[in-house]
Amino acid sequence: xxxxxxxxxxxxxxxxxxxxxxxxxxxxxxxxxxxxxxxxxxxxxxxxxxxxxxxxxxxxxxxxxxxxxxxxxxxxxxxxxxxxxxxxxxxxxxxxxxxx
Numbered sequence: 621x622x623x624x625x626x627x628x629x630x631x632x633x634x635x636x637x638x639x640x641x642x643x644x645x646x647x648x649x650x651x652x653x654x655x656x657x658x659x660x661x662x663x664x665x666x667x668x669x670x671x672x673x674x675x676x677x678x679x680x681x682x683x684x685x686x687x688x689x690x691x692x693x694x695x696x697x698x699x700x701x702x703x704x705x706x707x708x709x710x711x712x713x714x715x716x717x718x719x720x
Contacts, residue, residue, distance in 0.1 A: 628670070628674060631674060631677065632710075632713060634706060635706045635707075635709040635710035635713060636706075636710050637706065638702065638703045638704075638705070638706020638707050638709075638710065639706060639707040639710035639711065641703050641707075642657070642703055642704065642706075642707040643707075652692070652693060653692065653696075653704055655691040655692075656687075656688040656689075656690075656691035656692045656704055657688075657704055657707055657708045657711070658691075659687055659688070659690070659691045660684055660687045660688055660704070660705065660708035661708045661711050661712055663684075663687055664676065664708060664709065664711075664712040665712065665715075667712060667716075668716075669716065670713065670716055670717075673709065673712055673713060673716065677709055684705040684708070685701050685705070688701055688704050688705065689701070
């Protein structure tokens, strides 16, 4: 496996852990954050391949946070925002994987 493949595999595992952490939270929290995750997922649907999804993830700046906070009732803090971001990236990766 190439170094790039390992790097992508690791990145996907980070996304997956964020998704799993989000799924372990209570139903009320998931309901409050679902619009934010869906909004980011909608933005990520512009990524038509895994390569473009990774490019979007590593894009300089913090654009996913700006999308998320517009759809949250309050700012949950940087760690939770990162968890939500990872959940959305994981969901988009799953969509791309299923489309293959």
